C-alpha cells in the first residue's frame with residue numbers, strides 16, 4: 356500500500372515546534388484536487404449535493420443543521436464498497452497556502468469532487484479560503500473530513516488526548532465550514548489500531564479512512580514522479596491519498612484529469628461513494 360503524509364518523517368514534538376516557528380508552511384508547498392456532486396443515500400435526510408457546475412450561478416442549498424454525534428462500531432475503509440468506476444480524491448493537511456489555493460481554484464474551475472481533511476493547526480491558511488469553499492460544500496462538491504487538530508501519531512497518545520485532538524478539529528470544522536466531519540476520520544500518518552479506531556468511533560467518527568492509492572506527495576516530488584504514481588495507482592474504486600502540502604500537484608491537474616478521463620473514471624466525494632451525508636453525520 357502506498358504510504359501517507361508528508362509529515363511522516365517528523366515526530367510529534369518536531370512537528371509542533373515547526374508549527375510554532377511557522378517553519379512548516381515556509382519550507383513546503385502545496386495545492387489541491389478535484390470534486391463533484393454529492394447525494395444522500397439516506398431517504399430520511401435531504402440531499403445536500405448536486406451536480407457541480409464550473410459556471411453555476413444557482414444559489415446552493417442551505418447547509419443542514421449539524422447533527423448530533425452518533426457513536427457506533429468503527430469500520431476501516433480503503434476502497435469503494437462495490438465495483439464502480441468511481442474514485443475518491445482525499446486531500447489532507449494543508450500547510451501550504453499556495454497548495455490550498457490551487458485546490459480551491461481547481462475545484463471552482465472544474466467542478467471536480469474533493470474530500471478535504473485539513474488540520475486545524477493550519478487554520479490561518481484554511482480560514483482564508485472558507486468563504487470560497489462554502490458554496491462548494493453546500494453543493495456537495497467538496498466534503499470535509501477530520502484529520503485531527505495537530506497531526507499527532509495516535510498510537511502515542513492517551514485516549515483523552517486522542518479525543519481532544521479529534522474534538523478540537525471537529526469544533527473548528529463546524530465553526531469554519533458549517534458542517535461536521537463525521538463520520539469520516541483519517542488517522543495522521545495512517546497510524547491506527549482497533550483501539551484508536553474505537554476512540555474515534557465513540558465520538559461518532561465511525562468511518563476510519565485509509566486509502567489504496569496515493570499521489571506519493573507525502574514527500575516533495577517532481578511532476579513526473581507524481582504523475583507516475585497517479586498512472587500506477589488511480590484505478591476504478593480507488594480512494595486516492597493526496598496532500599495540500601507541496602505545490603507540485605497544482606501544476607499537473609490537467610494531466611491528472613486526463614488520466615482519469617482516459618480510464619473512464621468518475622471522481623466523487625466519500626459521501627457519494629458510500630452514501631453518507633453531512634446532514635446525518
Ligand SMILES: [Zn+2]
Pocket residue numbers: 360361362447448502506543544
Ligand atoms: Zn496528514
